[in-house]
Amino acid sequence: MIQRTECAPQLPATSFSFSILIDSPMRRDLPFSPVSAMILPIASTEIEFASMIVAGLDVLMTFLFKRSLAHPPNINRPTPDHYPITLTLPQLTQLMQAAIYGQIPVQSPAQFVPGQGFGPVGTDEPLFPDNLSVSLVVAAPFAPFDGSPDTSFNVPLFEIPGVPGNLIIALGVIIAQFYIERSGTAITNGNGGNGIATF
Amino acid sequence: MKLDGYRGPSFINDVSHPVTFIAFLIVIILGGWVTVCAWF
Numbered sequence: 001m002i003q004r005t006e007c008a009p010q011l012p013a014t015s016f017s018f019s020i021l022i023d024s025p026m027r028r029d030l031p032f033s034p035v036s037a038m039i040l041p042i043a044s045t046e047i048e049f050a051s052m053i054v055a056g057l058d059v060l061m062t063f064l065f066k067r068s069l070a071h072p073p074n075i076n077r078p079t080p081d082h083y084p085i086t087l088t089l090p091q092l093t094q095l096m097q098a099a100i101y102g103q104i105p106v107q108s109p110a111q112f113v114p115g116q117g118f119g120p121v122g123t124d125e126p127l128f129p130d131n132l133s134v135s136l137v138v139a140a141p142f143a144p145f146d147g148s149p150d151t152s153f154n155v156p157l158f159e160i161p162g163v164p165g166n167l168i169i170a171l172g173v174i175i176a177q178f179y180i181e182r183s184g185t186a187i188t189n190g191n192g193g194n195g196i197a198t199f
Numbered sequence: 200m201k202l203d204g205y206r207g208p209s210f211i212n213d214v215s216h217p218v219t220f221i222a223f224l225i226v227i228i229l230g231g232w233v234t235v236c237a238w239f
Contacts, residue, residue: 016229018229018230043238044233045233045236057225061222064218064221133213136230138226138229138230153226156213157214158210159211161208161209162208162209
């Protein structure tokens with residue numbers, strides 16, 4: 001007789017990986033911005049229910065924030081241009097008198113800056129005010145087959161606003177691609193073949 | 200060339216927030232365990 005426990009399928013062990021994520025721009029007050037990232041894998045291992053670890057981390061962090069045990073970092077950080085200005089009554093009277101006499105300073109149009117383009121809606125974005133942030137990532141797929149849904153948990157370490165993050169990441173990716181191509185680690189089985197995987 | 204409104208790069212530490220630090224410790228422990236399992 002076949003026992004039920006003999007027929008039970010083995011639990012699939014999925015890969016649980018630990019990486020460093022460098023991305024740009026992250027958490028900038030931009031309505032739309034292209035984001036690029038570079039992932040530096042450190043280690044990975046095969047364990048069962050790896051995605052449940054990520055789910056547990058998500059639940060724990062959501063509990064800490066939603067139960068008002070802590071405020072999320074950098075909540076409601078408006079730019080100085082968006083701060084509301086509250087005038088007292090004498091200040092409002094003074095402003096109205098100045099408006100009557102035409103003494104309100106009108107904001108001058110955008111000045112031309114050498115090296116900075118001038119588009120149809122104003123000056124172009126300067127080159128440098130991008131953002132570069134570094135995070136730690138643990139990632140785990142739900143199942144060990146290719147194409148499985150994946151999940152990850154990021155912990156922000158630090159960010160450096162004001163640096164050309166996209167250009168730094170592009171340069172890092174180009175250097176990494178160059179070293180991998182030159183060292184031959186991208187060749188399957190290390191046999192110097194044409195790079196096609198053989199199973 | 201001086202850019203208008205650009206004050207140079209600055210450093211923002213995100214780990215100093217207590218909850219982020221808790222998550223950082225958990226992830227470091229998990230990552231250290233994974234690293235030990237994978238490398239040794």
